[in-house]
Amino acid sequence: MALVCNSLQKYAAFVVIVLACVCFPCAAHYRSAHRRHEARLRSGVEDQWFIQRLDHFNGADTRLWKQRYFVNDTFYRAGGPVFLMIGGEGPANPAWMQYGTWLLYAQKLGALCLLLEHRFYGKSHPTDRQALADLAHFRTVTAAKRGLTNSKWVAFGGSYPGSLAAWFRLKYPHLVHASVATSAPVHATVNFPEYLEVVWRSLAAENPECPQIVKKASDTLVDRLKDPKTYDNITKDFRLCSTLQIQSKMDSAYLLESLAGNFMDVVQYNEDNRAFEGAVGTNITIKVLCSVMLDSSLGEPYDRYAAVARLMQKTFSQSCINTQYESYIQDMSNTSWSGPEAGGGRQWVYQTCTEFGFYQSTDSPNQPFDGFPLPYHLQQCADIYNLSSSLDGAIQQTNEEYGGYDIRTTRIVFPNGSIDPWHALGVAKDITSDLPAVFIKGTAHCANMYPARAEDLPQLGLARDRIFILLQKWLAE
Template sequence: MAFSLAGLVFCSGLCFSSAFLSSRRYRNPVPLFPSVDEHWFDQKLDHFNGAESRVWKQRFFINDTFYDGGPVFLMIGGEGPANPAWMVSGTWLRYAEKLKALCLLLEHRFYGKSHPTEDMRTANLQYLSSKQALADLAHFQTVMTQKLKLSHSKWVAFGGSYPGSLATWYRLKYPHLIYAAVATSAPVYALINFTEYLEVVQTSLADYNSECPKAVKSASDTLVMMLKKKENYVKITEDFKLCEILQINSEMDSAYFLETLAGNFMDVVQYNNDNRAFEGVKGTNITIQVLCEIMADVSLGTPYDRYAAVAHLMMDALEMKCMDTSYKKYVQEMTSATWEGPAAVGGRQWVYQTCTEFGFFQSTDSTNQPFSGFSLSYFVQQCTDIYGPEFNFTRIVNAVGQTNEMYGGFNIQSSRIVFSNGCVDPWHALGIIKDLSEELPAVYIKGTAHCANMYPARADDPPQLAAARLYILSLLEKWIN
């Protein structure tokens, strides 16, 4: 069944790989060219100020291939460009085929091509929040229901990671609009000092090889000691293929360098053995097994040498000639407020949301993890350095508390939401991994990582992942029918 979108502006154009799933570090996306048209929706700038009349163009995608009077599936965009690859692949489309659903994907305000303001000055970022994003969904659904004559259709929200949280909160705050939600790898509890993230990284590495995190810790501790002497900077620069001679003039410089190297392990663990290649993501063949085999290979030298070997492997996989570890340059990029800026793909926006809503700062303030050198104060200082002195510790603590007051944290009172998480994924520590009630079931998938059940199925998927997908489908069939 095809729809007429008369009155909605649409065009075909260049589309980019999405940072659709929350990630620690933003990299330039890979262009993708699926044959999916862009559409544009007149969205309100501020849903909570009746005197504000400004509107802007919000991007969305539509797939009506399977639609024959079934439900409406609404995929929620997240902290990066909405990737049209999701309109041609992904588990939700298999559900749509079974249930004859219409599929819509709405890009999150301030990400991708959805630009509510002329730039991203800090004053304009006041309109970037989960609260505004949920209201965007509600207004979009209300207008599209009328325009496409969907008043008798049940709407189901889908999201992974931060968008999974949004899917949860959309069902929670707008139950009169959204009938059910599938929340994958959703961190529903805001937490300023997310030490559990690196603790899960250690557990996930140790589950493959108990010596692996020990070698990582040895290498990290060695680097901390080496950074105390300037005569080591040239060697470190050469060993890790840095883009310029290492300069450590402050604790922020040291912490940024150490966090960047730790990020090689954090990113691989978070997305271990995923099936993201369809999104245009590079380096999906690098797994925990690959990293731990390097860290256990004594023929490569000391743990420090093996740590450098991992850095080289990751640079090759990501097609990087060198590693940029300059905190000063990072701050300069993050403070650029133009839509063409180096951090406009999502970095400036997402860090703003962490500083004003969620925290989620993945520090080394726990002894049960293998890295060193980037404490909570390092992340708080970033908020101040990038957005201004008023973004201080007290403000962040208050903001995180308000987020949990608004949404309930782990104490979710709702129905028809299914939560799925992988045990390898560090984000499961802030998610729902046990049934809250019969109508708030949880799926905790052994051996899988971030948003694994959302990706296209493949022949070598573990049986527990295939079973999780089928279970979620059975819930949707029961709820909708």
């Protein structure tokens, strides 16, 4: 993305849409991961509100709602482009309006910078899901007001917003000229055990013994959970917020998923250079995790597993971790906009229960964890939202609507990293010459979206170059 924005100055009459890169697994992992990565740089940017249609598909429905957005016009020059960053499955981060490489591009290109929050996340509070239509209407109205109707719009997105970028081009080709869909899980699936398979391979790429030791540790913990006499020690070892109690399979599954999330989270975002976003703890990498898991001086594999949990707690200033399933369900069932999960957790898990699935289960033997199979994930849909345990119809509808792996349109590039578990649901091979994939060996989630740095792998720089060349070609068409 850096090369794209720096090198397209001759295309003054185009608009760049940048969608934030956030994609978290469900349930416990969403809860812990989102809180780790939502660290925001406080800014003086004020909330602004776009009067949005509630229902874009019913002309008789005149109801409106207010969608939050932010503006930075510091660098804008008449005739310059517009950068529109669109939020994903969490509150829009106003820090993007003051920090980030995209502002350097804005300064060079004389761009107006906008950030649009995703419907029903953060402070944008309707209940019907029409995110793509919101995007289209915002683009149409903003273009008309600012004289940008004839400009070429390019959508950028990472993770779930990457899927939105691709689908925006698919559904509204007259409004968006091209898209860069980074780390985009475009194929919906109920069961996604491949996620943890990629975690195994990514750990093994650092050291072949690493995932094997993780598996031994996880298996040991599963065995100890069968004996209530071990619960006090487990509470101390992993610094749980309350004494461990296992009253159902859901209790043990929630604990096991929470602890596995330490590895899932680090693998997904390994060395992704998010520090410019205001995130903390990005120095914890696969290398760090494996060094702990391979350190026999720390004790048996189980002890090293607990050491990883304590390291994560220390890094993210957590005095303890809450692994009570009942507490989680209570928080997620709170429908108030001031509730503990109203920032995104409740909404995102609802989307997985009704649109995407994406459940990172332990149903494959080729991964290091155990104890949170598909039924555990599906039960949450029932416990939180009173939804059916079967999502097959909803998932089929999503793939019918957008095409899944077989999306058919033009001018979308799909960058993915080999370490990123989400690449298993993305486009890793060219669909057509006009729907190319850029598969980047050795990189993680959304790596090509972040600013270039000296430590970047050569193939990451080449990927940025290729994306630029494609955009340069497409914008000339």
